[in-house]
Structure formats: structure tokens, C-alpha cells
Amino acid sequence: MVAGETSGDLLAGLLLDGMQRQWPQIQSFGIGGAHMQQRGFNALWPSERLAVHGYSFEVLMRLWDIVSIRKQLRTQLLQDRPDVFVGIDAPDFNLGLEQDLRASGIKTVHFVCPSIWAWRPERVQKIRSAADHVLCLFPFEPDLLAKHDIAATYVGHPLAQVIPMKPDRAAARGRLGLSNDHPVLALLPGSRRAEVQYIAKPFMQAATLLRQEFSELQVVLPAVPALYEKLQALSHELGIADWLKIVQGQSHDVLAACDCTLIASGTATLEAALFKRPMVVSYNMHPLSYRLMQRKQLQPWVGLPNILCSEFVVPELLQDQASPRALADAVAQWLDNSDQARLKIHAVEQRFTALHQELCKDTTTLSAHAIQKVLSS
Known part of the structure; x- marks a missing residue:
């Protein structure tokens, strides 16, 4: 198995739960993070080694290390020949590896359909040659892949099972030491080092402006452990460390606790939706990377x-x-205590509840059964 970043590690950990029920003696190894290792996964490299940001220059700076890891892993897999290889997202890394493994006769499963419906539609050709089967998080994806002769199964989104339909805001605030009497803003600037470089500072500056308008606003930022000290240093540099609460991990508690979130585009936005939270989605990267991505959107x-x-x-x-x-102005519209704002928040909560219900399937069991069919074919 290979999971390339924090969100992939979380998905892979949940997938391992189902696979371990299906095959109690399963042995798993490859590239992964803490959630996978908690299930007994043997991480030859940590998933953080594959985490990159952007589309061109940021990737090139890390390219040699990533290519070296993939070459070493490919050599080991072709030698040890596992029963199945499961690539968790990270398509730029995994699809090429899956192509080589599948060509050698190793069964391959790709978990999370690449977003060919959003950008880079040409990637569908590579998926067809790389994956024996694709596990899809969203209900419309299997039909789309079937048009290109790619076998796929809709398994729901595992986060929809993990996140409660009605989150307990008061309990989450209690665990974080936050008051129930004052509003809470969650800042989620991403889990990658380069994301923090581009996004964390304007997020913190926006929170500073909001504190001028909402003096009792509580602001909390969940940081992945590897970036905790960097974010703490930035908060001191901006002179806001006395009121910005930075916690290690606990992103689900933070989303459950908040009234709204200022959040970097990515999997975390879906988590925020499953917590039924209003949000402002943002992203920033190297200008040339952004222009290249726009052309493929x-x-x-x-x-x-x-x-x-x-x-x-x-x-x-x-x-x-x-x-x-x-x-700050966009977030303020969610924090405004007007009748119009409350109606808008209620509408968003209803829309996200319907989305949650649609995505809530027994993902771990459905995924394990799909993998079993691949192994039996």
C-alpha cells in the first residue's frame, strides 16, 4: 500500500480495518503514516516524504527524492510480489507504479478515483492501464469510469462513517478547552509544509482582522505534528500567540467545535461539510503552478x-x-448574528446533511469485498 499524505493515510487506515477483518493474518507494507502504522502497517517510508504542493516548481524541487523512493519500492515489490498492491490516492506517484506492477502480473487496486471529472481528463488512459479495479468515493464515478472500460465500485466515503451525523459541539469544545459562550473560528491551512508557507500567514492575518470586529472570537488551528513548531513560530512572529490556540492534530474536534472554518481546498473541506460547518474555501500556490492548473480545470x-x-x-x-x-470579510458573513445569516447557515447545514447521508456506506466492508473479487479474478 502507498498513501502519499495525511488524508491518504487516514483513508488507508480505515481501509486496513476492513481488510484485516477479511484477512486476519494480512501483512501490509509500503508507504504510510501514523493511522496505517497503528494498524500494524510496516512503513518503509513515511507518507510525508511524498507530500508536495503545487504543480510544477514545488514538485521539481522534491522530484529526485520521490523518484528514488518509487524506484526502490518498485524493485522490492517486483521481487517480493505481494498478492495485491493498493494505491491510496497520490495518482502522480501511484499510477505509474501500478502500471509497472500490473504489467508484471501483480493485481492492482486504486483507492480514490482521480478527479478526471474536475481536471486532467487525459489521465483516464493511464488509469485504465494501471488499475485492475478502482474504489470510488463518490456515487457518479463508477459510471464515468465504465464508459472508459475501467472496472470500479462505489464504496462511499469512509469519513462519512467516522464523522457523526450530529456532531457534539459542546463536548468538542470541552476537550479543546474552549468556551461555549463565544463563537469559534477554525483555521485549517493544510497539512503540507508548502501549503503552510503560502496559506497560513494570510489565514492568521484574516483572523486578526476578524478579532477586531468580533472581540470575543475564539480561534483554533489544528496542526499536523510535523508543522506544529513552524505554525507556533509564525503566530509569535505575527504577535497573535496569546489568543490563537494551536493544537497538535485534533482536526475533527476542531471542526466539531467551530461555528465556521477558514479552510484550504482539499479533503479537509469535505470533512468540514460532513461536520455541517459553514466555511470559506481558499488556496494559494506558486503563480505559475496556479496558471497551469487553471488551464486543466x-x-x-x-x-x-x-x-x-x-x-x-x-x-x-x-x-x-x-x-x-x-x-476576513467572507468569514464575517458566517459569523454575523443576523436573521439572514442564520437562515443561510441552516440551509448549508441541511445541504451538507443530505450529502453526508449519500456518502455514508459501509466503506471498509465494501472495499474489502471488491479487493477479494480482484484477487479471485
Whole structure:
């Protein structure tokens, strides 16, 4: 198994639960993080080694290390020949590896259909040659893949099972030491080092502006352990360490506790939607990387909640639009205690509840059964 970043590690850990029920003596190894290792996964390399940000220059700076890891892993897999290889997302790393393994007769499963419906549709050819089977998180994906002769199964989104339909906000605030009497803003600037470089500072500056308007606003930021000290240092540099609460991990508690979130585009936006939280989606990267991505974008939305709902349910502020002032103004509309704001929040909560119900399947069991069919074919 290979999971390339924090979100992939979480998905892979849940998938391992189902596989271990199906095959109690299973042995798993490859590239993974803490969630996978907690299930007995043998991580030859940590998933953080594959985490990159952007589309061109940021990747090139890390390219040699990533190519070296993939070459070493390919050599080991072709020698040890596992019963099945499961690539968890990370298509730029996994699809090429899967192609080589499948060509040698090793069964391959790709978990999380690459977003060919959002951008880079040419990738479908590579998926067809790389994967014996694709496990899909969203209900429309198997039919789309079937048109290209790619076998796939809709397994739901495992996070929809993990996250409660009605999150307990008061309990989450208690665990985080937050007051129930004052509003809470969650800052989620991403889990990659380069994301923090581009996104964390304007997020913190936006929170500073919001504190001027909402003096009792509580602001909390869940940091992956590897970035905790960097984010703490940035908060001290900006002079906000006395009121910005930075916690290690606990992103689900933070999303359950907050009234709204300022959040980087990615899997975390879907988590926020499953917690039924209003949000402002943002992203920032190297300008040339952004222009290249724009050319391959097929839909007007980048945030998963908006893509899945096929409309701008929540605002998106990207690249040059994502100034601290603009971010603060967008968040303020959710924090405004007016009748109009409350009606809008209620509508968003209803929309996200319906989305949660649609995505809530027995993902671990469905995935294990699909993998069993691949092994039996």
C-alpha cells in the first residue's frame, strides 16, 4: 500500500480495518503514516516524504527524492510480489507504479478515483492501464469510469462513517478547552509544509482582522505534528500567540467545535461539510503552478463540497483573491448574528446533511469485498 499524505493515510487506515477483518493474518507494507502504522502497517517510508504542493516548481524541487523512493519500492515489490498492491490516492506517484506492477502480473487496486471529472481528463488512459479495479468515493464515478472500460465500485466515503451525523459541539469544545459562550473560528491551512508557507500567514492575518470586529472570537488551528513548531513560530512572529490556540492534530474536534472554518481546498473541506460547518474555501500556490492548473480545470469549483453539490454552496477565494481582508470579510458573513445569516447557515447545514447521508456506506466492508473479487479474478 502507498498513501502519499495525511488524508491518504487516514483513508488507508480505515481501509486496513476492513481488510484485516477479511484477512486476519494480512501483512501490509509500503508507504504510510501514523493511522496505517497503528494498524500494524510496516512503513518503509513515511507518507510525508511524498507530500508536495503545487504543480510544477514545488514538485521539481522534491522530484529526485520521490523518484528514488518509487524506484526502490518498485524493485522490492517486483521481487517480493505481494498478492495485491493498493494505491491510496497520490495518482502522480501511484499510477505509474501500478502500471509497472500490473504489467508484471501483480493485481492492482486504486483507492480514490482521480478527479478526471474536475481536471486532467487525459489521465483516464493511464488509469485504465494501471488499475485492475478502482474504489470510488463518490456515487457518479463508477459510471464515468465504465464508459472508459475501467472496472470500479462505489464504496462511499469512509469519513462519512467516522464523522457523526450530529456532531457534539459542546463536548468538542470541552476537550479543546474552549468556551461555549463565544463563537469559534477554525483555521485549517493544510497539512503540507508548502501549503503552510503560502496559506497560513494570510489565514492568521484574516483572523486578526476578524478579532477586531468580533472581540470575543475564539480561534483554533489544528496542526499536523510535523508543522506544529513552524505554525507556533509564525503566530509569535505575527504577535497573535496569546489568543490563537494551536493544537497538535485534533482536526475533527476542531471542526466539531467551530461555528465556521477558514479552510484550504482539499479533503479537509469535505470533512468540514460532513461536520455541517459553514466555511470559506481558499488556496494559494506558486503563480505559475496556479496558471497551469487553471488551464486543466474542467469545473467552476475547486472545493469538494461545491463540486459535489454542483453549485457555490460556500464561497471560494483563490490565489490573488485570497487577501487577508477578503478572507476576513467572507468569514464575517458566517459569523454575523443576523436573521439572514442564520437562515443561510441552516440551509448549508441541511445541504451538507443530505450529502453526508449519500456518502455514508459501509466503506471498509465494501472495499474489502471488491479487493477479494480482484484477487479471485
